[in-house]
Amino acid sequence: MRLPAAVALTLAFAIGTVATAPAATRAGAPAPQCLDARAMDEVRQSSDRTLAVVQNDGRRFRVDLQEDCPAAAADAQASVLAREGWVCGTGNEYVRSGQRLCPVAAVAEIDTKTYAELALASHRRHGDVATLDAVEVRAEKRRGFGGSVQYCLNPRYMRGWNEDGKGLVVEVSPQRSGGNRYYRVELAYSCPELFDATTIELRSGMGISAVCGNPGDTVVAVPEMREGQGIARSGGVLSRISCPIASVYPIDK
Template sequence: MRTTAPLSLLLLLAAAPLAASTRSPAPAPNCLDARSMSEARQSGERTLAVMQADGRRFRVDLAQDCPAATVDAQATVLAREGWVCGHGNEYLRSGQQLCPVAAVAVIDAREYAQLALASQRRDDGIATLDAVEVKTEKRRGFGGSTSYCFNPRYMRGWSEDGKGLVVEVSPQRSGGHRYYRVELAYSCPELFNAHTIDLRSGMGISAICGNPGDSVVAKAEMRPGEGIARGGGVSRVTCPIASVYPIEQ
């Protein structure tokens, strides 16, 4: 996994900085602690996906378009004591523009992965916020974040459960995650009888994220008399991947 530039969203408190011991608790369970943001991505001009250092994931909706924030590396968050809750008087500031925060919601790994992937797919010419992974070493050949991608090189095993695949990987090489859900674009019953699989990236990178062209190739042994050749061998079926995200088991 690659390490990127410093976090694009910096914290600027609306009030004078307070010592950690005097900081008020979060006003509500859905509040984002801007002081512990570890990854931030912008999937739309009004939508941010943010991850805290403790692994909690949030969707932050803005009350207006804020396209400048996607290119301003010094964009800042204005929130009293660093708590971003969507309760008003909270802003994303980019240059001279103040974009009010309209809502904050806790989201699961699946929704976060969808928003993060959308940030990659934006093709309107607007740059996206740089993502930041903290406490990770720099590695070559991996083009995505472990929050919604994994490197098939570190796959240890897999299983099919009717909803797609559950892939086991090396946690040390996958941001601490051991299992990923791989959702398919449509049903792929061939996986039930597959004895091996290949995971292929449609982007030509060593990461499976649900990008266009990402796929699972199911390989099943054919008995003599089956198939066109009627001589046995291996049957291969390609199943498109729709989404990837870490799960707990």
């Protein structure tokens, strides 16, 4: 899959004179937390010293740099330098951007929520739009989907939902959502009206078909009308309660 120039890092796998080992003889990861630079699918930069990476196997990582490297994700020619492509935060690992070598300070595997927070921060910082699957991206762009399945969902493909006290769990079409079936939609504050809601809508505050936790993104709930209760009306229609969305992220498989 080709990454967009705004967020892509072209991969390189040698330091100094250390040659890249053939695939058949490549050593395994030195430690469980190591990032495989050969398997990066999506790279985002949430701050001058922080990168968020998704591997093609779905694992997510935070990469911290020792110094500011603000142009790393914006440089289409940037590269990752590490012995045999393993980035572990143990030294002699760099992100190269132009003539600069930015040392890697630490690498840690993160969950979907943390990745979504970093990716959304990157989106707000750079205004980039991530690509999805090569075939599905084209279809989604025609429908106006702006965002990544790593931190957004498209309400068009919502199949069901439930409220579990922590917010919403939304079921979507996996085929249209990068293989993800369930998303957590966290709210900015408690919204007890969801308990009685018979119908909900997910609405983007930015006028796009993606709900990502951007300002203005809301869950609109229609409470169930119970016997003995009056119908709350505004302009002759049943009242709707809007609950601000704080974050959206896929639930780990």
